[in-house]
Amino acid sequence: MRNVTIDNITDVVINAMSPDIAPRNRQIMTSLIKHLHGFAREVDLTFPEWLEACEFMRRAGDISDDKRNEFILICDILGLEVLVDMQDHRVTDGESESTVLGPFYRENPPVLPKGASIIQKHFDNSQTVRVSGRVLDTAGRPIEGVTIDVWEDAPNGLYEQQDPDQPDYNLRGRFVTDANGEYAFVGIRPEPYPIPYDGAAGELLNYMGHHPWRPGHIHFMLFKDGYQTLISQIFDADTKYLDKDSVFAVKESLIGQMRPAPAGADTELVMDFDFRLKKAVAKTLIAAE
Numbered sequence: 001m002r003n004v005t006i007d008n009i010t011d012v013v014i015n016a017m018s019p020d021i022a023p024r025n026r027q028i029m030t031s032l033i034k035h036l037h038g039f040a041r042e043v044d045l046t047f048p049e050w051l052e053a054c055e056f057m058r059r060a061g062d063i064s065d066d067k068r069n070e071f072i073l074i075c076d077i078l079g080l081e082v083l084v085d086m087q088d089h090r091v092t093d094g095e096s097e098s099t100v101l102g103p104f105y106r107e108n109p110p111v112l113p114k115g116a117s118i119i120q121k122h123f124d125n126s127q128t129v130r131v132s133g134r135v136l137d138t139a140g141r142p143i144e145g146v147t148i149d150v151w152e153d154a155p156n157g158l159y160e161q162q163d164p165d166q167p168d169y170n171l172r173g174r175f176v177t178d179a180n181g182e183y184a185f186v187g188i189r190p191e192p193y194p195i196p197y198d199g200a201a202g203e204l205l206n207y208m209g210h211h212p213w214r215p216g217h218i219h220f221m222l223f224k225d226g227y228q229t230l231i232s233q234i235f236d237a238d239t240k241y242l243d244k245d246s247v248f249a250v251k252e253s254l255i256g257q258m259r260p261a262p263a264g265a266d267t268e269l270v271m272d273f274d275f276r277l278k279k280a281v282a283k284t285l286i287a288a289e
């Protein structure tokens with residue numbers, strides 16, 4: 001094609017794709033090219049603006065490593081991670097809602113017995129909370145043997161891998177539901193924290209006039225063979241930023257109430273929260289005709 005114009009460039013690029021590529025590749029790239037070109041036309045994007053966007057993405061790549069993925073943060077700020085999560089985990093049978101995984105999950109946390117504490121280091125400004133509840137199927141029957149990974153930030157707003165002064169795997173644990181589907185652990189009241197804003201994600205927040213703060217929350221991942229894995233968060237009902245989450249992850253059904261613990265309890269607060277898991281879709285092999 002030698003006669004590329006403002007009017008035909010979109011079709012020219014789409015038609016340049018090989019007829020041999022996978023249908024999903026074609027679907028994704030056709031739509032991406034249309035929307036990308038449409039965006040550039042709509043805002044009449046200038047050459048310096050486009051170049052600055054390329055430099056921005058280069059800086060995002062430069063600050064990323066195996067512990068930090070700046071592109072996930074950028075997607076969070078743009079609401080893309082939560083949109084994709086909602087599309088990919090539509091609630092159909094009354095199961096618990098999912099929300100974003102976030103960048104701070106670590107595999108293989110310490111395996112702890114029911115009721116154990118995930119606190120390895122004391123912070124003066126923290127309140128302890130006993131979190132407990134049941135894991136049920138969508139018919140309300142308890143599920144035994146569900147693995148539950150939990151993780152949360154310390155009162156200084158940092159996850160342990162961001163903070164050299166916290167012990168390895170501090171405020172992380174892996175629990176398993178008992179025969180009644182019950183789980184319990186002791187953690188601390190989670191504090192609001194800013195998502196990392198010292199890199200390209202911070203530049204984008206400034207550009208958009210938005211803040212980096214997240215409401216206090218505890219992360220959960222629940223999994224058991226035969227059920228759909230649930231990645232979610234419980235939000236403290238009394239935390240700041242509940243209606244202004246910088247990554248748009250809050251859902252009404254995921255708000256938990258922390259109450260003063262009864263007299264004689266060994267934590268200051270208690271919170272009950274039940275989860276419901278949906279059966280996994282059976283993978284059936286369909287014989288080729």
Ligand SMILES: [Fe+2]
Binds near residue numbers: 102104217219
């Ligand atoms: Fe978090």
